[in-house]
Amino acid sequence: MQNIILCGFMGCGKTTVGKLLSQVLEMEYIDLDAMIEETAGKPIPQIFSEDGEEAFRDLEHEAVLSLGRRIRCVVSTGGGAMTYERNARAVSPDDRVVFLDVNFPTCYQRIRYSARPLVRNNPQKTLEKIFQQRRAKYLQAAAITVDGSLPPLEVAQAIQNALSNR
Numbered sequence: 001m002q003n004i005i006l007c008g009f010m011g012c013g014k015t016t017v018g019k020l021l022s023q024v025l026e027m028e029y030i031d032l033d034a035m036i037e038e039t040a041g042k043p044i045p046q047i048f049s050e051d052g053e054e055a056f057r058d059l060e061h062e063a064v065l066s067l068g069r070r071i072r073c074v075v076s077t078g079g080g081a082m083t084y085e086r087n088a089r090a091v092s093p094d095d096r097v098v099f100l101d102v103n104f105p106t107c108y109q110r111i112r113y114s115a116r117p118l119v120r121n122n123p124q125k126t127l128e129k130i131f132q133q134r135r136a137k138y139l140q141a142a143a144i145t146v147d148g149s150l151p152p153l154e155v156a157q158a159i160q161n162a163l164s165n166r
């Protein structure tokens with residue numbers, strides 16, 4: 001196993017669990033959104049407003065491709081990353097994609113007041129539709145699905161167990 005790639009909807013805990021898991025497994029931690037912001041030289045809301053979502057998705061794709069040059073990293077992706085086929089396909093067969101499954105109301109409670117462009121630009125009903133469409137794609141992209149609604153340490157442990165049982 002090379003990299004562990006966490007996916008799931010905004011607010012499912014990818015960053016919290018990713019950081020924790022990287023400490024437990026003594027692996028490097030990579031935040032894909034932070035990588036994109038560094039490349040663009042501006043925060044994600046500004047990329048969306050000045051350059052558009054398509055430009056953001058291209059940067060995101062480049063960031064996913066760059067994981068091919070990394071080993072032993074725990075990676076938190078943005079909520080959209082693994083829902084695009086070109087990104088899911090770009091993941092190395094040696095990497096393990098893990099889906100943090102958390103229901104929509106829980107995710108929404110956590111993100112509703114955030115500056116995330118998708119949250120600011122869409123009403124709750126639309127976000128819920130996006131959530132449903134994406135969930136099928138996370139399930140498809142991931143080798144492992146864990147209940148992400150547990151406390152972060154338990155989620156990290158569930159991921160560790162699932163990885164060692166494979």
Ligand code: S3P
Nearest residue numbers: 009010033044078079080116117
């Ligand atoms: C996005 C999720 C965000 C970020 C961008 C787009 C999405 O990441 O990549 O705002 O399409 O769901 P988080 O899932 O970490 O909030």
